[in-house]
Amino acid sequence: MISTMALMIMFTVLTMNAFLRYRENSAVDKTVERIATMLEKARAMTLGGKDKATYSVSVHIDKAVLSSSLSSRPVEVFVYDPFVAVSNSLYYPGSSTVETITFSKLTGNAMATGTVRAQVARRVKVYKQVNIYNTGLIEVR
Numbered sequence: 001m002i003s004t005m006a007l008m009i010m011f012t013v014l015t016m017n018a019f020l021r022y023r024e025n026s027a028v029d030k031t032v033e034r035i036a037t038m039l040e041k042a043r044a045m046t047l048g049g050k051d052k053a054t055y056s057v058s059v060h061i062d063k064a065v066l067s068s069s070l071s072s073r074p075v076e077v078f079v080y081d082p083f084v085a086v087s088n089s090l091y092y093p094g095s096s097t098v099e100t101i102t103f104s105k106l107t108g109n110a111m112a113t114g115t116v117r118a119q120v121a122r123r124v125k126v127y128k129q130v131n132i133y134n135t136g137l138i139e140v141r
Helices: 002-047
Strands: 055-059 063-068 076-079 084-091 100-102 113-120 123-132 138-140
Touching: 002 055, 002 063, 002 076, 002 084, 002 113, 002 123, 002 138, 055 084
Parallel strands: none
Antiparallel strands: 055 063, 055 100, 063 076, 084 113, 113 123, 123 138
């Protein structure tokens, strides 16, 4: 009877740990996909001349914000999952770090380049990142 109970407890602990890891990994995947989509959307809307505005994405520690140069209200806001920690290494040429990526109207080039990294908050080794190149293209790794 005791051995059956011990086996059930051990099975439950292992199952819960596997579920938690799956949940954390899924949260990282969703965060990276959503940030990449927001960057692609900002670039496409800028190149497409939507409302004759430039669009940018600001990457903060708790959320990503897509905004227009014509409005103080955000176009879209994505609040990160609590399991995910986000950091960035974005730079304007010749300057210090920034939080915002703005795209050029004529070329679609990114004014800031670098990486945005999403990781499981409690496991640093589990991460994905978005690379932003000066051409405005992005790569998810």
